[in-house]
Amino acid sequence: VSTETNPPYESSILEQQIVVGFSQLGSESDWRKANTESIRDAAKEAGIQLMFENAEQSQEKQFEAIRGFIKQRVDVIAVSPVIESGWEPILHEARMAGIPVILSDRAVEVNDASLYITTIGSDFYEEGEKAGKYLLDKLSGEPGPIGIVELQGTEGSSPTIERGKGFRDIIKQRGDLIIRRAEPADFTIEQGRETMTSFLEEMGSDIKVLFAHNDDMALGAIEAIEAYGLVPGKDIVIISVDGTRKAFEMMVAGKINCIVECNPLLGPILMQAVKEVMDGRSLPKRIVPQESVYTEGVAEKEVLNRPY
Numbered sequence: 490v491s492t493e494t495n496p497p498y499e500s501s502i503l504e505q506q507i508v509v510g511f512s513q514l515g516s517e518s519d520w521r522k523a524n525t526e527s528i529r530d531a532a533k534e535a536g537i538q539l540m541f542e543n544a545e546q547s548q549e550k551q552f553e554a555i556r557g558f559i560k561q562r563v564d565v566i567a568v569s570p571v572i573e574s575g576w577e578p579i580l581h582e583a584r585m586a587g588i589p590v591i592l593s594d595r596a597v598e599v600n601d602a603s604l605y606i607t608t609i610g611s612d613f614y615e616e617g618e619k620a621g622k623y624l625l626d627k628l629s630g631e632p633g634p635i636g637i638v639e640l641q642g643t644e645g646s647s648p649t650i651e652r653g654k655g656f657r658d659i660i661k662q663r664g665d666l667i668i669r670r671a672e673p674a675d676f677t678i679e680q681g682r683e684t685m686t687s688f689l690e691e692m693g694s695d696i697k698v699l700f701a702h703n704d705d706m707a708l709g710a711i712e713a714i715e716a717y718g719l720v721p722g723k724d725i726v727i728i729s730v731d732g733t734r735k736a737f738e739m740m741v742a743g744k745i746n747c748i749v750e751c752n753p754l755l756g757p758i759l760m761q762a763v764k765e766v767m768d769g770r771s772l773p774k775r776i777v778p779q780e781s782v783y784t785e786g787v788a789e790k791e792v793l794n795r796p797y
């Protein structure tokens with residue numbers, strides 16, 4: 490990823506296998522499952538030993554996993570942080586132990602950015618902006634006020650915070666696009682369905698747009714919209730984030746209008762970064778994978794290409 494050099498970390502990679510301790514935040518969505526698989530496969534492919542811990546959405550469990558990795562003297566710690574805040578003390582513990590930390594997927598909010606090497610993952614703010622731009626385009630010429638509901642992901646997580654900000658910063662160009670309700674639904678299909686049901690009970694057909702922060706919540710919401718007797722993708726414009734095959738199938742069926750891609754296949758980039766860190770190279774502070782936006786017109790062609 491980079492060519493500059495730094496003193497290498499202390500592990501004789503010439504003779505020993507590199508050991509990475511990875512704290513995954515959970516298994517809440519199809520995106521997450523694809524992300525875990527990508528990291529496991531890439532480690533195998535790179536000949537890196539992976540110690541894997543699933544924190545099931547608990548930051549406390551992530552701290553425990555990281556302490557376990559420190560005890561076992563892994564070479565590199567990788568972590569997908571469930572929420573953004575509260576990471577400074579544990580990152581200090583890793584630094585005191587001399588173990589470099591790479592953030593994967595989600596970001597953290599810390600005063601001292603030297604506590605981690607790099608963040609490998611999507612630009613969530615840009616994803617929110619892309620969703621907002623699609624909406625402005627889709628609704629151009631349609632008179633307001635237009636009621637929007639937002640299914641947010643996990644409260645306090647970087648994708649929830651940043652997607653929300655990016656979306657708002659764009660749609661404010663039109664004062665008659667009104668976010669009527671925004672609620673966290675934890676990136677799961679079940680909570681997407683439940684929260685959308687309660688939005689519909691409250692506002693019914695006043696809801697014209699749904700911005701779902703991920704595909705799983707959008708899929709749950711589609712079930713709720715159909716159960717309520719409205720037509721997803723027609724009565725309610727639906728914009729989602731991720732790009733899973735199931736969501737593309739819904740777009741083919743006309744039930745999702747736009748998908749902003751968020752790439753979960755971070756394993757190869759992560760393993761490459763681990764090798765470079767062990768070689769003493771410095772990395773850019775942010776590594777963002779390539780991503781697109783897909784709309785109804787391309788769904789049929791693209792659905793066949795979805796790898797997850």
Ligand code: AHR
Nearest residue numbers: 518520521648676703751
């Ligand atoms: O952090 C990435 C987000 O987490 C994905 O958009 C979502 O599906 C996942 O659970």
